[in-house]
Each structure stands twice: as structure tokens, then as C-alpha cells.
Amino acid sequence: MLSRFTACTAACMAAALMTLAGCSKGSTSLGVHADPARAAHEIYAHRCASCHGQQGRGDGPLARSLPVAPRAFANAEWQTTATNERIEQAIVRGGEAVGGSALMPPNPDLGSDPRVLRSLVSLIRGFKSPSE
Ligand code: HEC
Numbered sequence: 438m439l440s441r442f443t444a445c446t447a448a449c450m451a452a453a454l455m456t457l458a459g460c461s462k463g464s465t466s467l468g469v470h471a472d473p474a475r476a477a478h479e480i481y482a483h484r485c486a487s488c489h490g491q492q493g494r495g496d497g498p499l500a501r502s503l504p505v506a507p508r509a510f511a512n513a514e515w516q517t518t519a520t521n522e523r524i525e526q527a528i529v530r531g532g533e534a535v536g537g538s539a540l541m542p543p544n545p546d547l548g549s550d551p552r553v554l555r556s557l558v559s560l561i562r563g564f565k566s567p568s569e
Contacts, residue, residue: 477556484544493564505538510564524558 482491488507490496495509508515526534529548532541547554 473550473552473556474559476550476553477560480547480553480557481560493561503540505540507541510561511566513565516562516565521558524561525554528554528557 486497487499488495488497488503489510490500490507493510495507495511497507500507510516523535527537527541528544530545531543532538534543547557
């Protein structure tokens, strides 16, 4: 019993330390991340906002230079028609996987972390704005 307890405590502490170290450096690396919502925020800021914009309006700094407009997540109509499965597919396998543009890059590493992927979908859902 005692050794199992010790092993668990050590594993948990290692996880917490790695998370702290990762977050303080602004790292988006996955693996042992205790807080998927926080990981999703970091990933969005580092990998998505440049095209989709901080507020999900499709107006990131790179958006203007792209021939295909990045999806505006604030768009209420898109929010009602896009399923969670479609959003997850687009994120992991890229725009082409859902019949869209290859300019939406794939993120295969997120496919192995369903909790973070779900949190990313929730974050995208949260951009919904009734005024657009
Ligand atoms: C280089 C610019 C770029 C980056 C970076 C980018 N995207 Fe996109 N994304 C696009 C473009 C362009 C589209 C529109 C594709 C289309 O409509 O054909 C798109 C579409 C999407 C869609 C909508 C798919 C659909 O048709 O329903 C989702 C969801 C999405 N992106 C999520 C993300 C997430 C999450 C990230 C970060 C992990 C991200 N994107 C990073 C350019 C980008």
C-alpha cells in the first residue's frame, strides 16, 4: 500500500511540476498537462489566433494574407451547423479532411490528447456571438 501511495504521489508531483514548468515558459507541449482547459487556451493563443484571431473573429494578423478566410468562430450560423466531430476533424486532420482549404493546417499531436481537444472545441464554442 505504502509503495503504491508513494509512486502515485511522485507521479502526481512530477506531473504538476512539468505543468508548471511548461506553463511558465508559455510552452504548448502536450503530454502531462493537468489542466486541459488551460492547455487549450495556450494552444489557441500559439497556434490558432494568428489566423482565427484572439476573439475567434477570423481576423488574426495572418488572415489578410490568406486567399481563403479563416473561419470566424463568432459566426452564429457556423456554430449551429458545425458539429463537434467536424471541428475536431478539422483541428487534427486539417481543413481538407472536412472538405475545406488546406490552409487550415492539421494538428496530429492533438489527436492523442482527447481532453485537450475537447477543451479546444469548448473554447471555440465560447466564441459564439449572437450579434454576428
Ligand atoms: C495558417 C492559418 C490557420 C491557422 C494557424 C489555423 N487555421 Fe483553422 N482555418 C484556417 C482557414 C483558412 C480555414 C477555412 C477553411 C475553409 O473554409 O476552407 C480554417 C478553418 C477552421 C475550422 C472550421 C472547419 C470547418 O469548415 O468547419 C476550424 C474548427 C479551425 N480552423 C480550427 C483551428 C484551430 C483550433 C487552430 C489552432 C490549433 C487553427 N484552426 C489554426 C486557417 C488557419
